[in-house]
Amino acid sequence: xxxxxxxxxxxxxSVNQMTVRQLSLPELVDGCARLGVPGVGLWREPxxxxxVRAAARLVRDAGLAxxxxxxxxFLTAVDPAGRARALDDNRAAIEEAAALGxxxxxxxxxxxxxxxxxxxxxxxxxxxxxxxxxxxxxERGVRLAIEPLHxxxxxxxxxxxxxxxxxxxxxxxPAPGVGVAVDTYHVWWDDTAPAALARAGAAGRVHAFQLADxxxxxxxxxxxGRGQLGDGSIELCRWWDRVEAAGYRGPVEVExxxxxxxxxxxxxxxxxxxxxFSTLFAAR
Amino acid sequence: xxxxxxxxxxxxxSVNQMTVRQLSLPELVDGCARLGVPGVGLWREPxxxxxVRAAARLVRDAGLAxxxxxxxxFLTAVDPAGRARALDDNRAAIEEAAALGxxxxxxxxxxxxxxxxxxxxxxxxxxxxxxxxxxxxxERGVRLAIEPLHxxxxxxxxxxxxxxxxxxxxxxxPAPGVGVAVDTYHVWWDDTAPAALARAGAAGRVHAFQLADxxxxxxxxxxxGRGQLGDGSIELCRWWDRVEAAGYRGPVEVExxxxxxxxxxxxxxxxxxxxxFSTLFAAR
Numbered sequence: 183x184x185x186x187x188x189x190x191x192x193x194x195x196s197v198n199q200m201t202v203r204q205l206s207l208p209e210l211v212d213g214c215a216r217l218g219v220p221g222v223g224l225w226r227e228p229x230x231x232x233x234v235r236a237a238a239r240l241v242r243d244a245g246l247a248x249x250x251x252x253x254x255x256f257l258t259a260v261d262p263a264g265r266a267r268a269l270d271d272n273r274a275a276i277e278e279a280a281a282l283g284x285x286x287x288x289x290x291x292x293x294x295x296x297x298x299x300x301x302x303x304x305x306x307x308x309x310x311x312x313x314x315x316x317x318x319x320x321e322r323g324v325r326l327a328i329e330p331l332h333x334x335x336x337x338x339x340x341x342x343x344x345x346x347x348x349x350x351x352x353x354x355x356p357a358p359g360v361g362v363a364v365d366t367y368h369v370w371w372d373d374t375a376p377a378a379l380a381r382a383g384a385a386g387r388v389h390a391f392q393l394a395d396x397x398x399x400x401x402x403x404x405x406x407g408r409g410q411l412g413d414g415s416i417e418l419c420r421w422w423d424r425v426e427a428a429g430y431r432g433p434v435e436v437e438x439x440x441x442x443x444x445x446x447x448x449x450x451x452x453x454x455x456x457x458x459f460s461t462l463f464a465a466r
Numbered sequence: 467x468x469x470x471x472x473x474x475x476x477x478x479x480s481v482n483q484m485t486v487r488q489l490s491l492p493e494l495v496d497g498c499a500r501l502g503v504p505g506v507g508l509w510r511e512p513x514x515x516x517x518v519r520a521a522a523r524l525v526r527d528a529g530l531a532x533x534x535x536x537x538x539x540f541l542t543a544v545d546p547a548g549r550a551r552a553l554d555d556n557r558a559a560i561e562e563a564a565a566l567g568x569x570x571x572x573x574x575x576x577x578x579x580x581x582x583x584x585x586x587x588x589x590x591x592x593x594x595x596x597x598x599x600x601x602x603x604x605e606r607g608v609r610l611a612i613e614p615l616h617x618x619x620x621x622x623x624x625x626x627x628x629x630x631x632x633x634x635x636x637x638x639x640p641a642p643g644v645g646v647a648v649d650t651y652h653v654w655w656d657d658t659a660p661a662a663l664a665r666a667g668a669a670g671r672v673h674a675f676q677l678a679d680x681x682x683x684x685x686x687x688x689x690x691g692r693g694q695l696g697d698g699s700i701e702l703c704r705w706w707d708r709v710e711a712a713g714y715r716g717p718v719e720v721e722x723x724x725x726x727x728x729x730x731x732x733x734x735x736x737x738x739x740x741x742x743f744s745t746l747f748a749a750r
Contacts, residue, residue: 299701301655334618336655337699338682343655371585371620371627374658398622402686415621417583 191466195459196221196249197452198392198437199228205448207232211244213452221249223392223435224282226275238282248284249433250363250390251275254326257311258292258304258341265311268292272315280322286389287319288363289328293338304341309351316359327389328352329363332371334404345369345378352387361389364425365437367408370396370416376424383428391425392435393418393459401441408438411458418462434459475750479743480505480533481736482676482721483512489732491516495528497736505533507676507719508566510559522566532568533717534647534674535559538610541595542576542588542625549595552576556599564606570673571603572647573612577622588625593635600643611673612636613647616655618688629653629662636671645673648709649721651692654680654700660708667712675709676719677702677743685725692722695742702746718743 197219199210207228214222222241229237229251241248254275259265272289279287291308298304312326319326328348331340342348348362362382369375382388395414401407411418422434436455443451481503483494491512498506506525513521513535525532538559543549556573563571575592582588596610603610612632615624626632632646646666653659666672679698685691695702706718720739727735 294699299699332617333655334684337680347657371617373631396621399687400618400684403683404688415578415583
C-alpha cells in the first residue's frame with residue numbers, strides 16, 4: 183500500500199476479479215477495501231462457487247460496489263436447443279446481477295457456430311436473442327452492455343468486433359436496457375471507434391468502461407496477453423478523456439487477463455494495479 | 467497432380483512463395499509450371515539470395531508471371547536516419563519489382579515506433595513517405611499496393627488495419643501509382659470492408675487480391691496461423707465475388723503463413739493448395 187498516496191483519484195476505480203483471479207473473493211474484497219478501491223467487477227463462475235447471496239453480502243458489508251457482472255451472451259447458436267439453453271443461462275445471469283446489486287451485465291456475444299462462416303447472420307441472432315432478454319433485464323433493474331471484442335476473436339468468441347457494430351445492435355432497443363461496454367483492449371486500434379463512442383454517449387448507451395493495455399507478442403490462443411496499465415501501446419488517458427467527453431461518469435474497471443500477473447502473489451498485483459492507475463490518471 | 471483435373475479454372479491462380487517457403491525458387495517455379503499454375507508471388511529475401519536477375523529469368527523461362535513482390539513498407543520510423551533507411555530500402559524494392567517484371571509491390575506499413583502509442587501520427591508518416599516513393603515507383607512502372615493488416619498487428623507490424631484506412635491513404639495519390647492489396651485473412655471480419663472495396667474498385671485501386679483462411683486457435687505471436695483454403699471461417703467465394711464486382715480481373719494469390727504447412731513436403735502442399743483452389747472455385 184505504501185506506493186499509493188492518499189491523494190490519488192481512486193473514486194472511479196473498480197478492479198475486475200479476473201485481474202487477480204488467484205485471489206479468493208474474500209481476499210479480493212478485503213484487499214480492495216484496504217487499498218481504497220471502491221468497486222469490483224465480478225465473474226459468474228467464482229461468484230456462483232462462493233454463493234451469489236453470500237457474495238453480495240460480503241461485498242456490501244465491506245462498503246464496496248459491484249460495478250459489473252461478467253458475463254452473459256454467447257447468443258449465436260443456430261439450433262433451437264442451443265438457443266434455448268443460452269437464453270436460460272442469460273436469464274440466470276440477469277438474476278445474479280440483480281442479486282449482486284449491480285446494474286450492468288456484460289455480454290460477450292459469441293462466435294460462429296461450428297463450421298459456420300456467416301458473420302452477418304450470427305450478429306442477427308444476437309439481436310434476436312436480445313429482443314427476448316431485454317424486457318426480462320429491465321424488469322429486474324439490469325441493463326445489458328454489449329462488449330465488442332477485438333476482431334481477432336470474431337470467429338470463436340464474439341461476432342461483434344467494433345463499437346459501431348455493438349451500437350448498431352444496441353440501438354434497436356431502449357437505451358436504459360441495452361448499451362455498450364467500451365474496453366480499451368478491444369477498440370484501441372479502431373479509428374472509427376471515437377465517433378461511435380460519441381454517438382453511444384449521446385444516446386445514453388455507454389454502460390461500462392474497462393481498461394487493459396495492448397502488449398506484444400500475443401500468447402498462443404490470444405486470450406491471456408492483456409497488459410498491465412502503462413506497459414503497452416494504448417493511449418489510456420486519451421480513451422478515458424473520450425469516454426468522459428461522451429458523458430460517461432461511471433466506474434473505470436481494470437480487467438487484465440494475463441498469465442504473468444496470475445502467476446504472481448495476488449495482493450501484490452492488486453497493489454501494482456492501484457499504483458499504475460493512480461500514476462497514469464493522477465492529472466485527472 | 468492427380469487431384470487436379472484439367473478443367474479447373476487455374477488461369478487466375480498465383481501461389482505466393484511463402485505458402486511453400488520450404489521449396490527453393492527453382493522447385494517452386496518447376497512445381498507451378500507442371501501443375502498449370504500461371505503465377506507466383508515472390509518475397510524479396512529469397513529472391514535476393516537467389517539473385518534478382520537470375521530469378522526473373524528463371525520465372526520468365528518457365529512461362530510464369532510474377533504477380534506481386536512482397537514487400538516494401540515499414541515506413542513509420544520517427545528518427546530521420548530510420549526514415550532515410552526505410553526510403554532507401556523501398557526504392558531498392560521498387561527496382562527489384564521492376565527487374566522481376568511485376569507491376570505490383572505490396573506494402574506492409576509498419577507498426578508503432580518503440581514506446582510509441584500514436585497510431586494516427588504513424589499513419590501520417592506512412593503517407594508522407596509515400597509522397598516521396600510514388601514518383602520513383604511510377605517512373606519504373608511499379609504500382610504500390612497498401613495492404614491493411616488485421617488489427618491484431620496494429621502495434622507491431624502495420625498501423626493500417628482496415629481497407630477504409632488503406633484506401634484513405636492511397637486516395638491521396640494517383641490511382642496508377644498507389645492502390646490497396648485485399649487479403650481475406652486481414653479483412654474478413656470487417657463489415658465496412660465490402661463498401662471500401664467497392665470504392666477502391668471504382669477508383670481503379672484494387673491492385674492485388676490474396677487468399678488465406680482464418681483458423682483458430684491463433685499460435686503464439688499470431689503470425690503463422692493462416693489456414694489452408696477451406697479449413698477456416700472465411701467466405702472465400704463471396705470475397706472473390708466482391709473483388710470481381712469491384713472490377714478486379716487480376717491474379718488471385720494464395721498466401722499462407724502456416725507452421726504446419728511449412729513442416730510438410732513442399733510439392734505436396736503445392737498440390738493440395740491447387741486442389742483446394744480448384745474445388746472451392748470450380749463454379750466460377
